[in-house]
Amino acid sequence: MYHNSTNNQQHTESQSEGRFSRPSIPSRINHERRARKVFFFITLTPIILLVGIIIALVIRTWPILEKYPLKELLLGTVWKPQKGLFGFFPFISGTLWVTLVGIIIAVPPCIFTAIYLSEYARQITRTIAKPLLDLLAAIPSVVYGVWGLVAIVPLIGNHISPFLGKYLGFIPLFSSENPTGYSILAGGIVLAVMIAPFIISIIFEVLSTVPKGVREANLALGATRWQTVHAVVLPKVIPGIGAGIVLGATRALGETMAVLMVAGNVVQVPVSIFDAAYPLPALIANNYGEMMSIPLYDAALMGAALLLLIVILLFNIISNLILKGILKRSWG
Amino acid sequence: MNSHIQVKNLNVFYGKSQALKNINLEIPRNQITVIMGPSGCGKTTLLKSFNRFIELDEMTRISGQVKVDEQDIYARDIDVTEVRKTIGLLSQRPYPLPMSIYENVAHGLRMHRMKKGKNEFDQAVQHYLQVAGLWDEVKDRLHEPATSLSIGQQQRLCLARGLAIEPEIILGDEPTSALDPISSQHIEKILMSLKKDYTIVVVTHILRQAKRLADYVIFMYLGEVVEAGTAQQIFEDPQMERTKGYLSGQF
Amino acid sequence: MGLKKHWQRRHVVEAIFKYVMLISFVLVLACLGYILWTVFSKGLPSLTWAMISQTPKGGYYLGKEGGILNAILGSLYLAMGGTLLAVLIGLPIALYLQTYLRKSHWGKFIRISLDILWGIPSIVYGAFGFSVMLAVGMRSSLLGGIIVLALLELPIMVRAMDEVLQQMPKDLEHAALAIGATKLEVALKIVVRQMMSGIISAILLAFGRGIGDAASVLFTAGYTDRVPTSLTNPAASLPLAIFFQLSTPFPEVQQRAYASALVLTIIVLAVSLGSRWLSVRLSKYSIK
Ligand SMILES: Nc1ncnc2c1ncn2[C@@H]1O[C@H](COP(=O)(O)OP(=O)(O)OP(=O)(O)O)[C@@H](O)[C@H]1O
Ligand SMILES: [Mg+2]
Numbered sequence: 001m002y003h004n005s006t007n008n009q010q011h012t013e014s015q016s017e018g019r020f021s022r023p024s025i026p027s028r029i030n031h032e033r034r035a036r037k038v039f040f041f042i043t044l045t046p047i048i049l050l051v052g053i054i055i056a057l058v059i060r061t062w063p064i065l066e067k068y069p070l071k072e073l074l075l076g077t078v079w080k081p082q083k084g085l086f087g088f089f090p091f092i093s094g095t096l097w098v099t100l101v102g103i104i105i106a107v108p109p110c111i112f113t114a115i116y117l118s119e120y121a122r123q124i125t126r127t128i129a130k131p132l133l134d135l136l137a138a139i140p141s142v143v144y145g146v147w148g149l150v151a152i153v154p155l156i157g158n159h160i161s162p163f164l165g166k167y168l169g170f171i172p173l174f175s176s177e178n179p180t181g182y183s184i185l186a187g188g189i190v191l192a193v194m195i196a197p198f199i200i201s202i203i204f205e206v207l208s209t210v211p212k213g214v215r216e217a218n219l220a221l222g223a224t225r226w227q228t229v230h231a232v233v234l235p236k237v238i239p240g241i242g243a244g245i246v247l248g249a250t251r252a253l254g255e256t257m258a259v260l261m262v263a264g265n266v267v268q269v270p271v272s273i274f275d276a277a278y279p280l281p282a283l284i285a286n287n288y289g290e291m292m293s294i295p296l297y298d299a300a301l302m303g304a305a306l307l308l309l310i311v312i313l314l315f316n317i318i319s320n321l322i323l324k325g326i327l328k329r330s331w332g
Numbered sequence: 333m334n335s336h337i338q339v340k341n342l343n344v345f346y347g348k349s350q351a352l353k354n355i356n357l358e359i360p361r362n363q364i365t366v367i368m369g370p371s372g373c374g375k376t377t378l379l380k381s382f383n384r385f386i387e388l389d390e391m392t393r394i395s396g397q398v399k400v401d402e403q404d405i406y407a408r409d410i411d412v413t414e415v416r417k418t419i420g421l422l423s424q425r426p427y428p429l430p431m432s433i434y435e436n437v438a439h440g441l442r443m444h445r446m447k448k449g450k451n452e453f454d455q456a457v458q459h460y461l462q463v464a465g466l467w468d469e470v471k472d473r474l475h476e477p478a479t480s481l482s483i484g485q486q487q488r489l490c491l492a493r494g495l496a497i498e499p500e501i502i503l504g505d506e507p508t509s510a511l512d513p514i515s516s517q518h519i520e521k522i523l524m525s526l527k528k529d530y531t532i533v534v535v536t537h538i539l540r541q542a543k544r545l546a547d548y549v550i551f552m553y554l555g556e557v558v559e560a561g562t563a564q565q566i567f568e569d570p571q572m573e574r575t576k577g578y579l580s581g582q583f
Numbered sequence: 584m585g586l587k588k589h590w591q592r593r594h595v596v597e598a599i600f601k602y603v604m605l606i607s608f609v610l611v612l613a614c615l616g617y618i619l620w621t622v623f624s625k626g627l628p629s630l631t632w633a634m635i636s637q638t639p640k641g642g643y644y645l646g647k648e649g650g651i652l653n654a655i656l657g658s659l660y661l662a663m664g665g666t667l668l669a670v671l672i673g674l675p676i677a678l679y680l681q682t683y684l685r686k687s688h689w690g691k692f693i694r695i696s697l698d699i700l701w702g703i704p705s706i707v708y709g710a711f712g713f714s715v716m717l718a719v720g721m722r723s724s725l726l727g728g729i730i731v732l733a734l735l736e737l738p739i740m741v742r743a744m745d746e747v748l749q750q751m752p753k754d755l756e757h758a759a760l761a762i763g764a765t766k767l768e769v770a771l772k773i774v775v776r777q778m779m780s781g782i783i784s785a786i787l788l789a790f791g792r793g794i795g796d797a798a799s800v801l802f803t804a805g806y807t808d809r810v811p812t813s814l815t816n817p818a819a820s821l822p823l824a825i826f827f828q829l830s831t832p833f834p835e836v837q838q839r840a841y842a843s844a845l846v847l848t849i850i851v852l853a854v855s856l857g858s859r860w861l862s863v864r865l866s867k868y869s870i871k
Contacts, residue, residue, distance in 0.1 A: 032765040039679040045672055046696045046741075049734060053707065056714045109607035116604035122390055129608070131859060136615045138788075138855045139848065140795025142822040146844045147618045149829065150625055193614045200611070217427040217490070220383065221440040221497055222417030224597040231439065236430050247702065254704020256798040257826065281706045285798055288713070305710035309703065316702040320695060403586050411588035418586065443593070 057306040064299035073303070079267050081297045090267050091304065094184075094277035097270055098259055099252040101188025106196050107245055113196075114203035119215075119229055137197040145261030148190040153262055156189075157181025161274045176274040182264035185273040190262055191252045199248040202323070206240030207233065209327055240326040243319035250312045250319075256281035280304045336361040336501060336531040337382060342396035344377055344386060351377045353555045355396070359548070364523060364532045366542045366563075369552035370578065375535040378552070379503050382533065383419040384412050400501070417444060420494035422504040426486035428478030429493075433470050436478045436489055437461060440497040456496060464492035465522055484515025491522065502526065504534040508541070520545060539579065543567060551575045619848070626845025629838035635846060639808045644831050651843050654824035656810045658847075660725060661820055662794035665732025669740050669789055672733070674782070677744035678774065681751070682766050694745065701738035708735045709802035716803060726814040728804025735799050736789035743788050747781030748774060780862040787858035791851050797822030821847040 064073070064086065076087025117126055157180050165176030210233050218228040234241075264276025265286060284301050291298040335358035344352040351374045359365050367375045380386040381398055384405060397404045405415045429436050437457045441447045447456055457474070461467040466488045470481070478489055487507065494502065504523070508516035523532055523545060536542050542549065549566040551559045551574070559566060559575045570576050588594075637650035676693070684690030712731035721727055751774055760769055775782065797820070805817030806827070821843055828840035 028765060032768075036683070039675050039683075042672060042675045043679045043684075043693060045676065046693055046700055046738065049737070050696050050700055052715075053703065053711045056711050056718075057707075060710075060714045109610055112604040112607035113611050116608045120601060120604060121608075129612075131855075132612060132615060135852070135855055136611070136618075138791050138795075138851050139618060140797070140822055140851060142795065142797050142825050143622060143844050143848050143851075144618070146625075146825065146829070146841065147621045150841075151617065151621050193618070196611055196614070211427070213423065213425065213427040214429065216385065216388070217423065218429060218439075219388070220385070220416055220421040220423070221443065221494065222413040222415075223443055224413055224593050226597045226600045227443055227593060229600075231431075231443075232429050250702050251704075254706060256704065256706040257822065261826070261829070281704065281798065284706055284710060285801055288802055302710055302714065305707050309707050312702060312704065312707075313699060316699050317695075320698050320702075324695070400586070405586060409588055410586050411594075413593075414586045414588070 053309065057302055057309060060302035061299055061306045064296050064303055067296065074307075077269060081294045081300065084296065086296070086300045088280075088300075088304065088307070090269050091278055091280045091283050092307070093269050094263070095253060095279040095281075095308075097184045097273075097277050098187040098191060098263055098279050099249055101184055101273055102191030102195065102252045103245065103249050105188055106192035106199060106248065110196050110199040110248075111203060111241065114200045114207060115229055115233075117200070118204050118207040119225060119233070133197040133200060136193070141194065141255060141258040142261075144190050144194050144258040148186055148258060148262035152186050152189050153181040153183075155181070156183055156186050156274070160185070165274065172271050173273060175272045177272070178264070178274050178276055180264065180276075182262060182276055183274045184263065184270055184277045187259045187263035187277060187279070188273070190258045191255055194255060194258060195248040195251045198251055199244050202244035202247060203237075203241050206237045206244060206323070206326055209240070210236055237326070239322055243322040243326070246315050246319040247323075250315045253312055253315075254281055254308055256285050260285055280308050333358060334361045335359060336401065337533075338397075338399040338402075339378075340397040340399070342378075342381060342398060343394070344374075344381055345393040346389070347391045351555055352381070355557055357550065357557060357560060359531065359533060361531050362527055362529070363547035364527050364534060364545050365548040365550060366546035367533065367535045367550045367552060368537075368539075368542055368578070369558075371537075373552045374555045375552060376505055377555075379421075379505050379533065379535055382501070382503055383416050383421055385421070387412070417497055418499055419501040419503060420497070420499035422487070422491055422494060422502065422507040424506045425510045426483060426490045428481070428486050428489055431478065432475045433478050433481065433489060434474040436493050437496050440493060444497055446497065460492040460496040461489075463495055463522070463526075464488040465518060466492060482515075484511050484518065487511055487515065487519060488522070491519070495526075499530070501531045501533065504532070506535050506537060509537070516541075539581075551578065553578075622841070622844050622848050625841035626843075626848075630842040630845055634839060634842050638810060644828070644836055645833060651819075651821070651824050651839070651846070653808055653810050654819040654821045654843065655846060657725075657804070657807075657819035658794050658821040658850075660811060661728045661732055661800060661804060661818055662790055664725070664729035665736055665793045666740075666786060666790045668729060668733035669736040669793075670786055673737050673740040673744065673789075674775075676741050677748055678771070680741075680745055681748040681774065682769070694742075697738040697742055697745075701742060704798070705735055705796050706798040709799040712799065713802040722815075723803060723805030723817050724815045725804060725811045725818040728800045728818055728820070729814075731799045731803045732793045732796065735796060736793045739792055740785050740789035743785035744782055747778050747785060750781070751778055784858045784862045787854050787861070791854040791858075794854070795822060795847065795851055797826060821850075 068086065073086055073088055074092065075089050076085070077089045078085045078087045079090060117129055121129070161176040161179070161181065161183070164174045168174040169176060214232050215228050218232045223231070259279055260282040263279060263282065265278045265282055266276035267278050268275065270277050284304050287297070287301060291301050337357075337359040339355050339357040342352055342355040343350065355378065367378060369375055377386065381394060386392050386394055394406065398406060400415075400418065403410070429439060431439065434457055437460055438453050441453065441456055447453050458467060461470065466485060469485060473480070478486065481489060487510070508519050511519065520541065523534065526532060527547070534545060536545070543563070546563040549561060549563050550557055551566065553574050559570060559572045566575065567579065570579060633648075634650040635655060636652060637648070638653045639651070640647060640649035642648075680690055680693060684693065708731055712727060712734075716722070716727050760766065800820050801823060804820060806819050806823055807817045808819070809816070811818040825840045825843045825847065828836045828843060831837065
């Protein structure tokens with residue numbers, strides 16, 4: 001394709017020399033046709049890649065799927081690869097816990113921030129906020145991990161966990177038997193901040209699909225801004241906000257390094273937000289070194305990746321379709 | 333003249349460009365005032381400064397006074413939502429709220445806590461839909477979404493919605509420009525019938541419509557009021573060259 | 584007449600929500616500030632010239648001499664190679680989407696698959712890359728890392744370019760078509776030149792994502808204390824350097840992890856700010 005594009009430029013240059021004595025139009029059109037074909041095949045890359053990823057992971061996972069029933073793999077709670085025991089449930093529940101906590105922490109401030117930026121803030125605030133949110137999104141996950149390790153884990157271990165454990169410890173959700181701070185809550189907080197810029201920008205975009213005229217119609221009736229948001233803006237965008245949150249959740253589900261660094265990585269089915277968790281991505285990243293040395297271990301880890309992929313694809317496709325519909329729909 | 337709105341030395345700027353230049357006006361009570369003028373002369377801007385919509389655009393600066401019953405609506409202690417409740421707006425295009433026909437009318441009542449109980453709401457909704465001449469067309473489909481109505485019906489619904497919160501003044505910014513002739517006629521008729529109870533200010537491009545509606549006429553040009561007076565004065569004996577030109581269709 | 588303000592319930596609600604929103608917004612920004620502050624305050628004290636100019640010497644991970652030059656260069660090689668490869672694939676895709684598939688079903692399909700690819704976590708890219716490399720008998724190497732990073736960056740880059748190219752003034756394109764240029768000539772010469780600033784922004788965005796990614800290179804590029812000299816050498820990377828140094832039990836080494844995190848953060852900040860600056864600067868030269 002490189003070859004093609006250089007040729008093309010020569011063509012256009014010769015064209016400027018003598019516009020009327022341009023070489024042969026058929027050859028240019030042929031050229032165009034050939035280049036177009038090349039471009040077309042390059043454009044298939046994303047689809048090939050998507051299918052390729054799925055096929056490769058299925059092939060690599062196949063040995064373990066042949067050997068064990070799916071139910072046993074997904075619901076088994078014992079993980080002893082040396083003994084051939086591959087119960088994924090601790091990792092699945094760890095993933096869900098961390099993601100859920102992250103989403104619960106992230107969603108309210110994200111919705112409010114997006115509404116603030118879209119409905120209340122002055123233009124200048126928006127202009128400043130955009131690059132800052134982009135920056136937050138650009139920080140590498142390993143740096144989030146460092147932050148979690150230095151700032152969040154001690155905060156939980158020394159303050160939040162003892163405090164909540166003392167007053168709310170009778171609820172299993174808050175019982176604090178793990179004094180280290182490496183916990184679901186730590187993972188959740190770090191994830192919440194990581195996905196925040198993402199969720200905010202989706203919700204902001206969804207909010208801006210509501211036409212100005214509808215807002216003004218309500219303001220003209222003497223509504224306050226919040227009454228307008230509440231009565232005419234939010235009802236129209238609830239599905240979009242939902243889709244944005246689900247997309248945020250898919251980011252959280254697959255996040256590896258940051259969570260790996262703060263969640264504790266203990267193989268157990270957690271019950272409290274102060275328990276350590278071992279999410280699927282962390283499992284894969286932590287053990288890839290040994291995976292070729294134990295039978296079926298590699299298939300198990302690839303299976304973890306496949307499981308992650310399937311769940312994320314599902315959520316992703318649904319919420320993308322919802323969002324596409326909303327962002328395109330024209331208003332009456 | 334018994335004036336309802338008085339405008340004193342009103343200037344409006346969009347950023348650096350001045351859209352209204354030193355406007356002084358009085359708008360008579362319980363009459364239809366028509367604002368005319370070529371495109372871009374500031375008619376919408378003037379209308380928006382009556383219900384403080386001008387503030388929605390943060391680039392605008394405003395100086396001078398707009399008084400409603402001797403009260404400056406831009407004074408510090410004024411509640412902008414009360415201003416907008418008192419001064420209703422019928423916009424160029426109908427924007428029904430994303431709710432049912434019934435709720436569109438009831439919504440404002442609910443926001444301002446003006447009615448209690450289902451009965452009072454039902455009565456009010458029926459009454460204002462009747463005033464807007466829409467009741468017979470929608471009484472069997474009150475709970476369908478308002479967007480299912482035709483554009484003309486939507487505009488009448490917007491009128492009913494605005495009337496329901498009992499304003500004193502109704503502003504209309506070319507309220508018939510998006511409508512078919514029959515619907516336009518309908519709106520005109522309703523406006524005529526409303527003037528005994530309301531002060532009405534309408535912007536229009538259409539000279540014939542202005543002649544049909546107007547009791548009082550304001551003619552603007554490039555952000556200034558060129559001439560204002562009763563319909564008879566302006567249409568039959570305009571004083572200014574520009575007004576004469578406009579009325580004879582030179583613009 | 585009651586135009587004067589008397590506090591009603593709705594005004595109180597309005598005020599409360601306004602403050603809740605403002606606080607949320609400040610909270611989000613405060614997190615950004617807190618993260619940057621943490622990285623700078625932890626990293627600056629242990630950031631020395633030796634750290635960024637030397638490779639690890641023997642016993643580095645026990646706290647002895649050396650630096651992380653291997654990881655800095657490794658990361659730059661990986662991200663630059665990955666980005667270059669992604670541009671070679673991504674730019675034609677973006678142009679093709681805009682030139683031929685603007686509104687078609689195919690275009691929609693490709694765009695959706697790009698969005699979906701974007702959502703796939705890097706650990707899955709890593710696992711995929713690893714599987715493929717295993718299948719073709721390739722070992723962890725700079726090349727492996729570059730390919731996987733290119734795939735990871737591709738959807739981000741193409742979607743960003745696609746968005747940029749959509750802003751292309753249509754009349755300019757039509758004018759070019761009218762004087763007899765073929766669609767592809769238009770795409771290559773006019774669109775690319777006009778939209779250069781946006782395209783570079785998209786490239787830098789993808790570069791920033793690539794250089795910060797750990798999970799995918801973990802599988803494919805390996806890790807080594809040497810600076811790679813060929814595409815078949817394994818390559819270290821900053822994110823992994825941070826991770827490995829933090830996993831040691833020695834405070835001195837952990838300090839260096841903070842310094843490494845600072846280096847990575849500075850690179851990412853510079854790329855992010857650079858792309859903003861470039862797009863402001865370059866957009867002056869294009870017709871608006
Ligand atoms: N939001 C705005 N920002 C900047 N300038 C504006 C804005 N709104 C209006 N203007 C300018 O102010 C002037 C008056 O505009 P206005 O909309 O009041 O005119 P108009 O008489 O209503 O015109 P039309 O008959 O076309 O509706 C115009 O020159 C217009 O370009
Ligand atoms: Mg107007």
